[in-house]
Amino acid sequence: MAISVNGRAVETASLRPATLLVELLRDGLGLTGTNVGCDTAQCGACTVHVDGRATKACNVLTVQLDGAQVRTIEALAPGEHALHxxxxxxxxxxxxxxxxxxxxxxxxxxxxxxxxxxxxxxxxxxxxxxxxxxxxxxxxxxxxxxxxxxxxxxxx
Ligand code: FES
Ligand code: FES
CATH class of the missing domain: 1.10.150.120 ([2Fe-2S]-binding domain)
Incomplete structure (x- = not known):
């Protein structure tokens, strides 16, 4: 099992089944631009794109995403010295x-x-x-x- 995060392949087979996407992003990959405000799918601080759709990363299990393309705030801008x-x-x-x-x-x-x-x-x-x-x-x-x-x- 794998997902793509900001264009990088990430193997997910070894994760705990209960691993939330936001946990993988922040704790596993160090992508801490995705924030956690409520952890209960209310505040939207954890919003990322999954296959182009805005998705609350605290409300989705990583195992649900096999093959998906995830984009985080770190990949919104077109380059290191440019803003979206x-x-x-x-x-x-x-x-x-x-x-x-x-x-x-x-x-x-x-x-x-x-x-x-x-x-x-x-x-x-x-x-x-x-x-x-x-x-x-x-x-x-x-x-x-x-x-x-x-x-x-x-x-x-
Ligand atoms: S942390 Fe508030 S909606 Fe995800
Ligand atoms: S919560 Fe402080 S700028 Fe939105």
Whole structure:
């Protein structure tokens, strides 16, 4: 059994059957950008992509993912010294304070274009219903995501 994490093959046959994806990412692979806020599938801090879909990594067993492609916040930007357009938009709109929710917010947002979420505040707020931010009041987050969705340009 194996999965791909950020393009790297990861053998999973030796893991405990109860190993959560977030445990593999953080404890097994050192990918600590994926945060744990609640561990009960409510806050969204652990959001990653599984086969392109936003997925809460605290709520899925690794054994369920054989053959899947997992992408974490560490692979969102196009390179070591470049930011993803969503990250630039978050910066412009002051869409973070403590930053704890931010990796999950970004990964949730990055899946919205493929889902056809329109660049409208209400639609973005509804799409963010599973991601909680205790600091910002969401205004900057929603504005940043709307701007990125409206741009519709390739992610470079
Ligand atoms: S830690 Fe996964 S949803 Fe909160
Ligand atoms: S910026 Fe602090 S929880 Fe969102």
């Amino acid at each position: 357009p969503l990250q630039r938009a978050f910066s412009r709109h002051h869409a973070l304070q403590c930053g704890y929710c931010t990796p999950g917010m970004l990964m949730r947002a990055a899946a919205m274009r493929a889902e056809g979420v329109p660049a409208e505040p209400q639609a973005v707020r509804e799409a963010l219903a599973g991601n909680i931010c205790r600091c910002t009041g969401y205004e900057g987050i929603v504005a940043a995501i709307c701007e990125w969705l409206a741009a519709g340009a390739p992610d470079a």
